[in-house]
Amino acid sequence: MADEVKLFGMWASPYSRRVELALKLKGIPYEYIEEDLSNKSSLLLKYNPVHQKIPVLVHNGKPIAESLVILEYIDETWRNNPVLPQDPYDRAMARFWAKFIDEKLLTTARKVSFATGKEQDQAIEQITEQLKLLENELKGKEYFSGQSIGYLDIVANVLVFWFRNLQEALGVDMFTEEKFPIIFEWIGKLVKIDTVNECRIPKEKHLDYIRTRLEALKFSSK
Amino acid sequence: MAESDVKVKVLGSWSSPFVMRTMIALNIKSVNYEYLEERLWEGKSELLLKSNPVHKKIPVLIHGDKPICESLIIVQYIDEVWSSTPSILPSDPHERAAARFWAAYLDEKWFPSMRTISIAQGEDAKKAAIAQLEEGLVLLEEAFGKCSKGKPFFGGDQIGYLDIAFGCFLGWLRVTEKISGINLLGEAKTPALLKWAHRFCSDASVKDVMPETEKLAEFGKMIMAKMRGAAPPKS
Numbered sequence: 266m267a268d269e270v271k272l273f274g275m276w277a278s279p280y281s282r283r284v285e286l287a288l289k290l291k292g293i294p295y296e297y298i299e300e301d302l303s304n305k306s307s308l309l310l311k312y313n314p315v316h317q318k319i320p321v322l323v324h325n326g327k328p329i330a331e332s333l334v335i336l337e338y339i340d341e342t343w344r345n346n347p348v349l350p351q352d353p354y355d356r357a358m359a360r361f362w363a364k365f366i367d368e369k370l371l372t373t374a375r376k377v378s379f380a381t382g383k384e385q386d387q388a389i390e391q392i393t394e395q396l397k398l399l400e401n402e403l404k405g406k407e408y409f410s411g412q413s414i415g416y417l418d419i420v421a422n423v424l425v426f427w428f429r430n431l432q433e434a435l436g437v438d439m440f441t442e443e444k445f446p447i448i449f450e451w452i453g454k455l456v457k458i459d460t461v462n463e464c465r466i467p468k469e470k471h472l473d474y475i476r477t478r479l480e481a482l483k484f485s486s487k
Numbered sequence: 488m489a490e491s492d493v494k495v496k497v498l499g500s501w502s503s504p505f506v507m508r509t510m511i512a513l514n515i516k517s518v519n520y521e522y523l524e525e526r527l528w529e530g531k532s533e534l535l536l537k538s539n540p541v542h543k544k545i546p547v548l549i550h551g552d553k554p555i556c557e558s559l560i561i562v563q564y565i566d567e568v569w570s571s572t573p574s575i576l577p578s579d580p581h582e583r584a585a586a587r588f589w590a591a592y593l594d595e596k597w598f599p600s601m602r603t604i605s606i607a608q609g610e611d612a613k614k615a616a617i618a619q620l621e622e623g624l625v626l627l628e629e630a631f632g633k634c635s636k637g638k639p640f641f642g643g644d645q646i647g648y649l650d651i652a653f654g655c656f657l658g659w660l661r662v663t664e665k666i667s668g669i670n671l672l673g674e675a676k677t678p679a680l681l682k683w684a685h686r687f688c689s690d691a692s693v694k695d696v697m698p699e700t701e702k703l704a705e706f707g708k709m710i711m712a713k714m715r716g717a718a719p720p721k722s
Contacts, residue, residue, distance in 0.1 A: 324581075329588070331587070331591055333587075334584050334587045334591065337584070338581070341583065353568045354550075354564070356563075357560050357561075357564040360557075360560045360563070364560070365541065398541060
């Protein structure tokens with residue numbers, strides 16, 4: 266029986282992009298459905314009634330939601346090119362840092378986006394500390410996952426395009442090669458990988474998108 | 488086996504549902520461990536700060552010289568290291584995904600709304616928080632039907648990942664019921680969960696590590712008093 270794989274995603278979402286990256290790395294053919302988040306499709310609401318969010322992977326009619334849950338599902342279902350490490354301790358570490366990225370780093374990134382003045386400065390300080398902790402995990406390694414890219418690189422991929430675009434749109438100085446040489450060396454390697462580039466968020470379109478959203482929020486909060 | 492030669496320690500706090508998850512998982516696997524109580528109000532121990540420098544939180548599982556942090560990550564680690572039966576995670580990838588999805592929902596949405604109740608200012612805010620909790624329970628009742636497929640636990644015949652993830656909150660859920668005077672798990676809306684809760688708490692791997700509701704309620708009152716005392720007056 267042929268596998269039917271669908272991905273409900275959104276072009277600017279790093280969570281959506283990381284699932285695409287995993288699917289492509291595994292060579293899994295899939296149908297991509299772009300969701301308009303201001304007008305969510307009835308299919309999306311049917312497949313993810315609890316959160317009503319993308320990404321949602323639908324495999325032979327059965328939905329899986331939450332990007333990190335989806336990544337583990339993909340790795341367990343399509344066993345070629347495993348993205349999670351084999352050793353239980355290494356797996357625990359990979360999961361730990363993935364959680365750190367999503368729960369700490371990205372939360373602080375949002376604070377940086379919406380705060381101004383002193384609050385924004387504090388958020389930038391916070392994110393600098395968090396990025397330093399993450400950078401430590403790269404020391405002495407080619408990639409977060411070791412010799413080749415894997416689960417944690419796929420999750421940290423948010424830094425490669427989304428994060429750098431956000432910084433540019435905000436006009437802040439929080440994520441530079443000067444401050445984080447090891448992360449930037451890793452970014453340099455990642456952007457040379459075709460599959461990673463296929464999943465990149467188009468820069469100009471993204472900058473526009475971020476700026477428009479920030480303007481709308483500022484306007485609505487007045 | 489090599490694992491039995493390696494020391495296992497758990498850094499925890501008796502009132503923490505997250506620590507309970509760790510101990511239930513170890514009990515299911517019949518792993519001997521040394522439990523070290525962190526007196527969090529008196530300051531964090533050197534061992535905790537060294538083992539979890541990033542978050543400085545309990546639980547921490549120390550396996551030999553390796554610290555593992557974050558309760559759900561610890562439970563998966565335990566399942567993978569002591570891989571003999573009984574398994575904690577289901578074997579089917581789709582069922583595993585469902586278990587992980589609901590565990591994430593509990594940690595990210597449901598339990599935070601329980602905490603909101605205790606700090607909610609005013610009756611309206613309290614009611615809204617309780618409503619959120621109740622809605623979540625209705626969702627979980629439905630999930631129980633789908634996951635258990637007529638068996639006693641989310642994990643089937645035996646306690647599994649989602650049972651552990653959810654069941655650890657039953658103590659604090661009962662405290663919330665006591666304080667708010669509202670029946671959150673009840674015959675009317677969550678009959679299956681009501682029965683499941685009883686089975687979970689009676690299970691051999693759970694009953695010795697589930698704190699008494701009275702003790703938790705007293706502890707809860709003490710924290711609330713401390714928080715009110717510590718918080719500066721709002722201007």
